[in-house]
Amino acid sequence: MKQQELIDLVKDMSLTEKVNQLLQVTSGFYIDEAILTGPIRENGITEESIAEAGTVIGLLGAEKYKEIQDSYMEKHPHKIPLMFMFDVINGFRTIFPIPLGQGATFEPELSKRLAQVAAKESAVSGIHVTFAPMVDLVRDARWGRVMESTGEDGKLNSDFAKAMVEGFQGDDVGQEYNIAACVKHFAAYGAPTAGREYNTVELSENTLRGYYLPAYKVAIDAGVEMVMTSFNTLNGVPATGNEWLMRDVLRDEMGFDGVLISDWTAIEEIIYHGYAKDRKQAAELAIKAGVDIDMMTGIYSKELAALIESGKVDERLLDESVLRILMLKNKLGLFENPYKDADPIKEKEVILCEEHRKTALEAAEKSFVLLENDGILPLKKGEKVAFIGPFVPEKEIYGAWSMLAKDEDTVSIADAFAKFEGVYDMTFTQGSPVLGAEDYKLIPKHHVKEVSKADEERMLAEAVEAAKGADKVILAIGEHRVMSGEAASRTDLLLPEVQQRLLRAVHEVNPNIAVVLFTGRPLDLREISEKSKAILNVWMPGTEGGNAIANTLTGNFNPSGKLPMSFPYNVGQVPVHYNEYFTGRPFDPKSGEVMYRSNYRDIPNTPLYPFGYGLSYTTFAYSDLTINKNQMTADEQITASITLKNTGDCTGTETVQLYIRDCFGSVVRPRKELKDYQKVTLQPGEEQVISFTINEEMLQFCRVDMSFGSEPGEFHVYIGADSSTEEYVAFELI
Structure with missing residues (x-):
């Protein structure tokens, strides 16, 4: 019409x-x-x-x-x-x-x-x-x-x-x-x-x-x-x-x-x-x-x-x-x-077709963030691997808003590793329910799958026995899918207590633990970090989650995800974010001065894992941060460059991140702000110069009069692997 x-x-x-x-x-x-x-x-x-x-x-x-x-x-x-x-x-x-x-x-x-x-x-x-x-x-x-x-x-x-x-x-x-x-x-x-x-x-x-x-x-x-x-x-x-x-x-x-x-x-x-x-x-x-x-x-x-x-x-x-x-x-x-x-x-033709499943697999793989890895991942052929945890058989690995998801459509970790029979010596045990009796209050009752205390103890004993005889343990733990989502606010960002007991019990008999973490939000991972040699954060990965996890754990896919949200040291830090303001009494941990500074007495100011953070099975080295000039006008541009080298022994993808700090303005400015990023794939030993273009629009902000625009002054340019990068070069907007 x-x-x-x-x-x-x-x-x-x-x-x-x-x-x-x-x-x-x-x-x-x-x-x-x-x-x-x-x-x-x-x-x-x-x-x-x-x-x-x-x-x-x-x-x-x-x-x-x-x-x-x-x-x-x-x-x-x-x-x-x-x-x-x-x-x-x-x-x-x-x-x-x-x-x-x-x-x-x-x-x-x-x-x-x-x-x-x-x-x-x-x-x-x-x-x-x-x-x-x-x-x-x-x-x-x-x-x-x-x-x-x-x-x-x-x-x-x-x-x-x-x-x-x-x-x-x-x-x-x-x-x-x-x-x-x-x-x-x-x-x-x-x-x-x-x-x-x-x-x-x-x-x-x-x-x-x-x-x-x-x-x-x-x-x-x-x-x-x-x-x-x-x-x-x-x-x-x-x-x-x-x-x-x-x-x-x-x-x-x-x-x-x-x-x-x-x-x-x-x-x-x-x-x-x-x-x-x-x-x-x-x-x-x-x-x-x-x-x-x-x-x-x-x-x-x-x-x-x-x-x-x-x-x-x-x-x-x-x-x-x-x-x-x-x-x-x-x-x-x-x-x-x-x-x-x-x-x-x-x-009937379109829904869950093979093409859509392939796209789901790609998305899941690329979303995973490797938070820790002390050489335990990827798995090596012939190793005796114990897959332990409530998320090994779990198919509810989709988010709270996955309204039409069905378990029969979803690939679990156990499903996915069935095709690796003979490649690894594998055992599978649940270890614990997702929620124990003390955790049922964390989700609506109709989602609760109640397990008796006797069954909890039996599962725990089975997990300990499996862990004792394994070269490595893949411990699949995390939040129930509806522990995050609408009306799911929490003041405790720890895993359910029944899973914490599982982690401790397994660690006592086998410290070679790689955690596969399912979550819909940043969690307090201090104990998990202390008691594991790797943490692969897989969020709630969806239909092809199990296959994506298997591909990643076996090294068929090299993790490349980066955190879009800081993981706090503990809940007392939140809200926590990388682009905070300086205060009149900023805390410098290198100085050792703690009195009358803006700091916590019992924990660091910084999160456990910062925005933009994520590891790979290979390693990358950043060097030679440069800019092509140290002054620019509003109608000019600056090119910032850095050399990135793959210093490991496998191909990997790195997300190179450009941050800028506006050193002073008509309102206080953040410590740094993400302005651009590039994903770069390098072969072992390969290096590449990565360049970014900085223009005046990237320097604009909400000024004291609520208008958007830039202001002349000094700016710092950071390029690195995450928001904690400290090396910078300076330029002036004139």
Whole structure:
């Protein structure tokens, strides 16, 4: 349809019809004529509003989707099609590493390909919109949803935000196998006080603009079709009712002209925050803030018409929201083809096809981060290897948002190593459950697989016996998959106690331990580091996780991942991040001076493993850091170079990282900031000069007046293997 036709359609719709176009309900309401209970009716969700609801959240499958679409359009006054949305976070049925793991690849183009695969599987199943990517900057590992982000750095987050939006949407969201992306959560959802889910956010405007907003802006510039509001308050105002944030910042400053959707029941939660006195006022605040879709409260359906008729809300605000929703449906091509790509036959052909599994394998391998290795990895042929731990047979190695993952589709470590029979002398034992009796409180009860104390002791004894006779132990331990994710905030970043006992018991009889660590967040790994000779962090790797782990442990793949988020020394450090500010009394560990300095008395200031860190089976040497000139003007560039040499005995890939420090400014500047990175593969003994171009845009920041720009002065350039690199060269911006 042409734009004028959409405008005319809005004019022809009744007030009630327009209001209901703003309602989003779950797919359950369209299956078997679900009974509407009294509370749901009172909230404004009725048979009438469902019959005219504009969008649906949930999956039905292509065949059922077509039935629902046909039935809905037949009854709708203007034959406007439904738009279906779903949380496709790190894969549809072919599951990829969690987004935090994808960040560890430092390869946004790979995540773009993953999004394309997820979009294709989603599209043939009847999905039009995914609630991804989440681009919230995260610095606090206590917050469960760190697993859904790509980490603590604004540059990395922005690069992945752009790539994922482009992957889902393609050049034209209406083309075959493309779906609309929804960037979330606007804004600053990743900075809840004390890392507690749904908590308030306290940020200065400079920090908000300088570090938290840029990734959203990059996603908007990439053409993202939707934005989701966040649950949190900002400056004391709930985001979903924050007119300054949604209209002034998001729409006017950032130029977003797409659809703005609330998070689940977020409009009603304005009341619980204490910002609105009732549902009527909540509806008024949200529509005035520009929220176009009400996800699952019915507040708009029940209250908005009366607000308009009383003059409290201008009907033009409603018309704008309806038009934006219809425009997205039009971009998707739903008016011409209400089914878009939904196809039961293609569902069977596309989902979990061999090509998609190969992509999942590649992504998992590249996401793994080797944190420690005292020569114990890779495994050598003929060695007697004991595979011990709850994650040896475990198939639930996909993230909390892997909504459609199935165990039968997933390759475990035990599955993968079956093909190495005869290459290694292998034994397999579980050793412990993922959670012991004292750990059950860490996850919702329906995920708990209870094990008796007697069975725990039996498994532990079996593990000890297996470890005694082995040359090496591969100890597969970690978090249960739902220990990270939404509503999974924790104040303790240690492994479940039952697995800690397993680690200690195995170490007592065999110190040759290589830990394979499954996690959705940074953990406190001090004891694991002390009691193991290698740590391979595999995150939640997804469908092909077991095969990727086997390829890596056997040396068929050389790990190359780098941490997208600092791993703290202990929980007392968090939030911890590499690009912190200096203080007036900075601590220098080399000086030995501890009194009246900004430092902890009991632990280091620095994390156990810093941002950008990751080892390889080979080694790399950095030398000869140079720049081609020591002064530049705003319209000039500087070339910074370093020589990288593979000093080991196998081929390896290194992520070379460029950091810059602005030595002083109108506001204090971080110790250093990531500005660029390159992945380089070198043969043993090979060396290469790696060069980066530094321009004025890379020196810009949020200044004291909240504008972005650079300021003349001295800058330091660092190039190295991670954010802890200290050698630098200086230049001046004049």
